[in-house]
Amino acid sequence: MGDNPRRSFLYTMASVMGAAGACATAVPFVRALEPAADTVASGVTEFDVSTVEPGMMATVMWRGQPVFVVHRTQQMLESLYGHDELLRDPLSEAIPEVQADWMKTKEQRITRAIKPEFLVVSGVCTHLGCIPAFEPDREGGGDMPKDWPGGWHCACHGSNYDLSGRVFKGVPAPYNLFIPPYRYLDESTIRIG
Amino acid sequence: MLEKMLNTKFAQWLDERTHVVQYVRFHLLDYPTPKNLNYWYAFGSIALVVLIIQVLSGVFLAMDYKPAAVPTGNGFSMAFDSIERIMREVNDGWLIRYMHAVGASAFFFVIYLHMARGMYYGSYKKPREFLWIMGVMILVIMQATVFFGYLLPWGQMSYWGATVITNIFGAIPGIGDWLLQLVRGGYGVGDPTLNRFFALHFLFPFILIAFVFWHVMALHVVHSNNPEGIEPSKKGIIPFHPYYTVKDLFGIGVFLIVYSWFVFFDPTGHGLIIETNNFNPADPLKTPPDITPVWYLTPWYEILRSVPNKLLGIVGMAFAYVCLFLMPWLDRSPVRSARYRPVYRTMLLVFFASIGVLGYCGHHEVTPELLLIGRIASLVYFAFFALLPFVHKFEKNRPLPEDI
Numbered sequence: 001m002g003d004n005p006r007r008s009f010l011y012t013m014a015s016v017m018g019a020a021g022a023c024a025t026a027v028p029f030v031r032a033l034e035p036a037a038d039t040v041a042s043g044v045t046e047f048d049v050s051t052v053e054p055g056m057m058a059t060v061m062w063r064g065q066p067v068f069v070v071h072r073t074q075q076m077l078e079s080l081y082g083h084d085e086l087l088r089d090p091l092s093e094a095i096p097e098v099q100a101d102w103m104k105t106k107e108q109r110i111t112r113a114i115k116p117e118f119l120v121v122s123g124v125c126t127h128l129g130c131i132p133a134f135e136p137d138r139e140g141g142g143d144m145p146k147d148w149p150g151g152w153h154c155a156c157h158g159s160n161y162d163l164s165g166r167v168f169k170g171v172p173a174p175y176n177l178f179i180p181p182y183r184y185l186d187e188s189t190i191r192i193g
Numbered sequence: 194m195l196e197k198m199l200n201t202k203f204a205q206w207l208d209e210r211t212h213v214v215q216y217v218r219f220h221l222l223d224y225p226t227p228k229n230l231n232y233w234y235a236f237g238s239i240a241l242v243v244l245i246i247q248v249l250s251g252v253f254l255a256m257d258y259k260p261a262a263v264p265t266g267n268g269f270s271m272a273f274d275s276i277e278r279i280m281r282e283v284n285d286g287w288l289i290r291y292m293h294a295v296g297a298s299a300f301f302f303v304i305y306l307h308m309a310r311g312m313y314y315g316s317y318k319k320p321r322e323f324l325w326i327m328g329v330m331i332l333v334i335m336q337a338t339v340f341f342g343y344l345l346p347w348g349q350m351s352y353w354g355a356t357v358i359t360n361i362f363g364a365i366p367g368i369g370d371w372l373l374q375l376v377r378g379g380y381g382v383g384d385p386t387l388n389r390f391f392a393l394h395f396l397f398p399f400i401l402i403a404f405v406f407w408h409v410m411a412l413h414v415v416h417s418n419n420p421e422g423i424e425p426s427k428k429g430i431i432p433f434h435p436y437y438t439v440k441d442l443f444g445i446g447v448f449l450i451v452y453s454w455f456v457f458f459d460p461t462g463h464g465l466i467i468e469t470n471n472f473n474p475a476d477p478l479k480t481p482p483d484i485t486p487v488w489y490l491t492p493w494y495e496i497l498r499s500v501p502n503k504l505l506g507i508v509g510m511a512f513a514y515v516c517l518f519l520m521p522w523l524d525r526s527p528v529r530s531a532r533y534r535p536v537y538r539t540m541l542l543v544f545f546a547s548i549g550v551l552g553y554c555g556h557h558e559v560t561p562e563l564l565l566i567g568r569i570a571s572l573v574y575f576a577f578f579a580l581l582p583f584v585h586k587f588e589k590n591r592p593l594p595e596d597i
């Protein structure tokens with residue numbers, strides 16, 4: 001049977017076509033697993049950042065997940081300098097999600113905000129997705145770096161971020177907190193998404 | 194009586210058309226077994242019973258359960274409310290739910306002992322390598338099944354456990370993000386996730402049944418090993434029935450007593466079987482301080498957690514399973530049973546202890562001390578497999594007996 005070249009050619013062709021057909025059939029099933037159109041469409045949120053008191057944080061829901069808005073004081077902004085060697089990615093260069101197209105100067109890569117006083121970052125830990133706790137005044141030491149300047153601590157597996165959402169070294173989270181796409185509609189209203 | 198039933202005209206008529214009598218004789222009655230099997234060998238049959246309990250209670254739960262995360266009037270979700278309705282309104286719904294929840298823990302308890310038995314008596318070695326591999330596959334399918342099932346009540350632990358575990362897919366380089374959305378059906382864990390998890394939780398047990406069937410078929414090709422780990426002579430072989438039907442039934446009876454005690458007197462197992470925080474409805478804005486999986490998943494979770502790097506942690510966890518798969522080829526000693534292998538026996542007991550320690554650490558919130566202990570236990574876990582290929586070189590076996 002196998003020694004008839006025409007027949008074995010037909011077998012090969014039939015198998016290849018059959019396999020191609022099976023792959024093509026898999027496409028709609030995989031596509032059905034992807035987020036549905038209405039899920040994708042539900043991703044725009046507006047928020048007035050001036051409602052956040054200095055030194056405080058608000059949590060805004062965007063795409064069903066939290067976004068942190070922090071009104072940073074002058075002192076908080078100053079706390080962003082001087083611990084670069086403790087950070088994994090001090091200038092937010094690792095992946096596109098930790099950057100934004102408006103992030104041009106070195107200054108902006110450190111403050112990570114369109115208006116430095118108002119930080120807008122995703123509230124999802126880049127390790128496995130817990131929501132880190134806002135701890136602006138917590139002392140370092142213990143399970144934290146000794147001179148931790150304050151920021152977020154994720155209790156799930158112990159990741160730490162500074163007040164720009166930049167991740168510290170030696171913790172499981174690989175990246176800085178993501179920057180969601182947002183812009184200012186007027187002086188103080190932002191549209192996320 | 195059984196003999197009589199198999200000899201009726203009807204049974205004979207059926208046998209001529211579909212061989213039922215022959216199957217029952219071959220797989221249940223005359224099936225040859227070593228005469229020295231102890232109660233460790235009952236856990237296979239017990240696991241079959243638990244599987245039946247799970248399917249039965251699960252189908253009845255599914256009749257009243259609603260897989261929707263959409264909010265209801267009281268601010269909870271349809272899913273959470275439907276579970277509460279099963280608990281309060283459905284006649285004996287509480288009993289069926291607790292049978293199912295306790296059954297899940299019982300299943301893993303039984304399977305872990307079943308596996309430990311196989312490791313202790315060297316049952317993974319030639320010619321039973323494939324039997325062992327299929328067992329590990331069954332373990333993976335079981336873990337997937339409970340993972341899907343645990344989301345269904347839509348409590349705090351359901352939600353956050355699923356968030357953390359699905360995020361593991363996101364760490365795979367290149368396709369991670371796409372895969373993550375594929376699993377969740379959205380940007381975070383939400384209504385679409387709950388829906389598909391319910392469908393999968395319904396499907397997977399049937400895949401499990403297919404594998405269990407294959408597992409038993411493969412066993413009946415290579416036959417049971419025994420505590421001595423040697424090939425029995427003809428004198429050492431007895432038929433399965435009545436010897437082991439009776440012995441296994443006794444084991445099943447003891448199991449059911451313990452199981453029922455939990456169902457009726459401690460269904461949440463003090464937070465081990467149903468975690469206390471899961472009686473709170475899911476809140477996407479509030480991560481509980483200590484997200485830990487249920488006890489039977491914690492050792493693997495702890496391996497993940499003890500590596501301070503996302504991708505490597507996941508690789509480590511996957512590798513823990515790979516080691517189990519490779520066990521038949523890592524161990525080169527010609528002797529099977531740990532009874533005659535003093536070095537292997539000690540190593541194995543330390544290995545079991547490391548899994549216990551990993552499980553304990555994985556169940557508690559991370560502290561620097563626990564992190565260190567977890568890391569040491571992870572090292573011990575892998576060291577066991579790393580040393581396995583070399584043990585036979587220096588290990589002096591105790592002399593093997595002539596026959597069982």
Ligand code: HEM
Pocket residue numbers: 244247248249250251252254255258276290293294296297300335338339342343344345346394395397398401467
């Ligand atoms: C293969 C064995 C199975 C295992 C190990 C398993 C495991 C689990 C677990 C751990 C839960 C969460 C328990 C809780 O918090 O109450 C659960 C819930 C559930 N399972 Fe299963 N399951 C199995 C088979 C099935 C089957 C065959 C069905 C249906 C056909 C089913 C339907 C359900 C339903 C409706 C729930 C939600 C109710 C609840 O949470 O009490 N399960 N399962």
Ligand code: FES
Pocket residue numbers: 125126127128129130154155156157158159172173
């Ligand atoms: S999810 Fe935040 S540290 Fe793991």
